[in-house]
Amino acid sequence: MLKSRTTLTYGVVAEFDSPDALLEAARKSREAGYKRLEAFTPFPIHGLVDTVGFKDEKVPWIVFLGGVTGASLGYLLQYYTSVIDYPLNVGGKSLNSTPMFFPVMYECTILFAAFGAFLGMLALNKLPQPYHGAFNTPNFERASQDKFFLAIEADDALFDEVETQKFMETTGADNVSLVKESPGAEE
Amino acid sequence: MAAREVLNDQLLTGNQTYQSLDNTIGSMVLDGRRHKKNWYVMLGIAFLLLNGFLLSVGWLLYQGVGVWGNNVPTAWAFDIINFVWWIGIGHAGTLISAILLLVRQHWRNSINRFAEAMTLFAVLCAAQYPLLHTGRPWVAAYWLLPYPNIMGIWPQFRSPLIWDVFAVTTYALVSILFWFVGLIPDLATLRDKATHRAAKVTFGFLSLGWRGSMKHWHRYEQAYLLLAGISTPLVLSVHTIVSYDFAMSIVPGWNVTVFPPYFVAGAVFAGFAMVLLLALPVRAWYGLRDMITMRHIDWMCKIMLATGLIVFYGYILEVFYGYYSASPAELSLIDWRFNGPYAWAYWALIACNGIIPQVLWWNKARQHLPTVFIVALVISVGMWLERFVIIPMSLMRNYLPASDRMYYPTIVDFTMFFGTIGLFFFMMWLFIRFLPVINMFEMKDLLFKQKGHGHGSDEREKEAVH
Numbered sequence: 001m002l003k004s005r006t007t008l009t010y011g012v013v014a015e016f017d018s019p020d021a022l023l024e025a026a027r028k029s030r031e032a033g034y035k036r037l038e039a040f041t042p043f044p045i046h047g048l049v050d051t052v053g054f055k056d057e058k059v060p061w062i063v064f065l066g067g068v069t070g071a072s073l074g075y076l077l078q079y080y081t082s083v084i085d086y087p088l089n090v091g092g093k094s095l096n097s098t099p100m101f102f103p104v105m106y107e108c109t110i111l112f113a114a115f116g117a118f119l120g121m122l123a124l125n126k127l128p129q130p131y132h133g134a135f136n137t138p139n140f141e142r143a144s145q146d147k148f149f150l151a152i153e154a155d156d157a158l159f160d161e162v163e164t165q166k167f168m169e170t171t172g173a174d175n176v177s178l179v180k181e182s183p184g185a186e187e
Numbered sequence: 188m189a190a191r192e193v194l195n196d197q198l199l200t201g202n203q204t205y206q207s208l209d210n211t212i213g214s215m216v217l218d219g220r221r222h223k224k225n226w227y228v229m230l231g232i233a234f235l236l237l238n239g240f241l242l243s244v245g246w247l248l249y250q251g252v253g254v255w256g257n258n259v260p261t262a263w264a265f266d267i268i269n270f271v272w273w274i275g276i277g278h279a280g281t282l283i284s285a286i287l288l289l290v291r292q293h294w295r296n297s298i299n300r301f302a303e304a305m306t307l308f309a310v311l312c313a314a315q316y317p318l319l320h321t322g323r324p325w326v327a328a329y330w331l332l333p334y335p336n337i338m339g340i341w342p343q344f345r346s347p348l349i350w351d352v353f354a355v356t357t358y359a360l361v362s363i364l365f366w367f368v369g370l371i372p373d374l375a376t377l378r379d380k381a382t383h384r385a386a387k388v389t390f391g392f393l394s395l396g397w398r399g400s401m402k403h404w405h406r407y408e409q410a411y412l413l414l415a416g417i418s419t420p421l422v423l424s425v426h427t428i429v430s431y432d433f434a435m436s437i438v439p440g441w442n443v444t445v446f447p448p449y450f451v452a453g454a455v456f457a458g459f460a461m462v463l464l465l466a467l468p469v470r471a472w473y474g475l476r477d478m479i480t481m482r483h484i485d486w487m488c489k490i491m492l493a494t495g496l497i498v499f500y501g502y503i504l505e506v507f508y509g510y511y512s513a514s515p516a517e518l519s520l521i522d523w524r525f526n527g528p529y530a531w532a533y534w535a536l537i538a539c540n541g542i543i544p545q546v547l548w549w550n551k552a553r554q555h556l557p558t559v560f561i562v563a564l565v566i567s568v569g570m571w572l573e574r575f576v577i578i579p580m581s582l583m584r585n586y587l588p589a590s591d592r593m594y595y596p597t598i599v600d601f602t603m604f605f606g607t608i609g610l611f612f613f614m615m616w617l618f619i620r621f622l623p624v625i626n627m628f629e630m631k632d633l634l635f636k637q638k639g640h641g642h643g644s645d646e647r648e649k650e651a652v653h
Binding site: 067145 | 631
């Protein structure tokens with residue numbers, strides 16, 4: 001398993017100086033028919049996902065489900081404790097005093113929705129993931145600082161180690177490199 | 188520091204590049220030499236106060252809550268004053284990070300990290316009091332949290348006090364999540380910039396393998412915006428519920444419907460004062476004037492002015508409702524506030540929160556940093572006095588003459604209060620040393636927008652950042 005990994009290619013990664021150059025290159029790659037595009041940038045570049053044609057709106061639904069779960073659990077907790085397990089007459093109020101249960105339901109809604117946002121985002125992004133092929137790109141530590149990287153991944157139908165590199169060089173990239181899944185994979 | 192600085196209209200000044208922003212902020216973490224004598228002195232003072240706190244807690248646990256001045260009828264005093272004071276201070280952090288994000292106020296970018304850290308540590312300080320005022324924090328679990336215990340009893344969900352437990356716990360957890368989500372990309376930057384192996388490994392571990400992938404950013408921004416969206420009603424609900432602790436009782440001076448909005452405004456008022464108290468020295472000592480500009484300070488002063496007026500309106504309404512109620516208990520409470528032995532605290536409160544902040548109407552005062560600092564300090568004292576006036580002063584004067592009894596704080600009350608200030612500043616100074624105080628990736632985003640999107644300079648984008 002490990003041995004075969006070392007021969008795998010992550011893709012061709014090109015380095016750019018500015019977000020605009022990256023956007024331009026992404027548009028060109030898209031026009032050339034590449035579909036498995038990925039970019040690595042120090043801050044979110046708006047319009048990039050649209051250019052590449054990527055869209056994922058699962059996070060809001062996870063947050064919504066989190067909120068619904070929180071509200072239901074919050075109400076059930078209060079109903080069970082105040083009506084079933086430990087009924088206590090307080091000032092003649094009904095055991096199931098819904099208006100009084102509202103604040104705790106509300107806080108539970110927010111708590112579960114927040115965990116939904118956090119865990120949902122991490123899970124969909126497959127984080128934490130300490131190792132990833134893209135990290136083998138030369139100069140990749142600048143991807144979190146001031147450089148902008150565009151990758152065409154090896155599983156793209158049009159991917160070819162030589163041709164794709166040639167194509168990337170025409171997009172105005174500063175550096176183009178073929179990146180392996182594992183650092184020890186220099187041929 | 189220069190006493191007066193000119194007001195500029197940029198949120199980011201100086202000739203900045205992505206690299207210069209990273210270096211200015213990142214080196215505060217990666218290069219210990221950025222921290223001069225000031226840092227060590229401040230940390231030392233905070234550490235001494237923190238020790239005072241630990242000693243007071245030790246004494247409290249050994250002796251019991253009798254070491255405090257609380258006694259029936261004044262069962263709530265410094266513990267609840269300080270709890271409300273700290274929670275209120277924390278609220279400005281959430282306001283800055285969540286509400287200002289939702290309304291697309293880009294100026295929040297340079298102060299949000301800082302303010303969120305302040306929220307966390309303020310909530311940490313606040314949490315000490317509900318735990319410690321039980322006298323035995325290790326058994327507080329079944330008084331506070333609903334867990335199936337051997338006695339077969341549950342918390343009373345019709346009481347605002349249990350709502351408070353849920354509100355504050357949720358607030359603390361959501362604030363941690365929001366803060367950490369904001370930190371992930373910056374931790375990755377630090378991982379990549381670090382030269383020291385220990386720093387590389389630590390930041391590598393904490394950044395969860397963040398690689399700035401476009402797809403990750405896409406989901407990240409959705410999650411971040413949603414967290415902001417749910418934090419906004421949360422922050423309003425937390426202080427509303429805190430005010431219910433009082434407003435839902437029948438104690439004269441507490442049973443007032445104006446409490447929720449007036450408490451929330453007071454929280455923001457106190458919180459912005461604390462942000463300024465911390466931001467002014469930090470920007471001067473660490474050369475962050477280009478990122479926390481006079482524009483930021485100006486706007487924070489204006490928010491303080493606005494919320495201060497809401498709070499002042501609350502004070503006027505309290506007096507109005509007292510007289511309007513025609514209830515002897517309420518009338519006697521007002522007389523007690525105006526003329527009683529603690530009248531000085533009431534009038535000092537009016538001066539600190541109602542009168543002195545009005546100097547912020549003047550441009551010259553807002554641009555004169557020592558004035559801003561002193562006003563912020565006065566507001567912090569004023570907000571503490573507000574809680575003193577509301578909490579113990581109302582309990583000292585009740586429906587029955589038999590329950591009229593003076594309250595005097597003890598020395599332990601004060602050492603614990605100043606001790607939590609020590610705890611707060613100790614955590615804040617450690618935060619300044621070990622984590623980026625300004626959100627690096629959002630500053631880079633701001634710089635990108637300020638440059639006018641490369642060639643196609645878009646007027647609307649420009650207006651949004653200026």
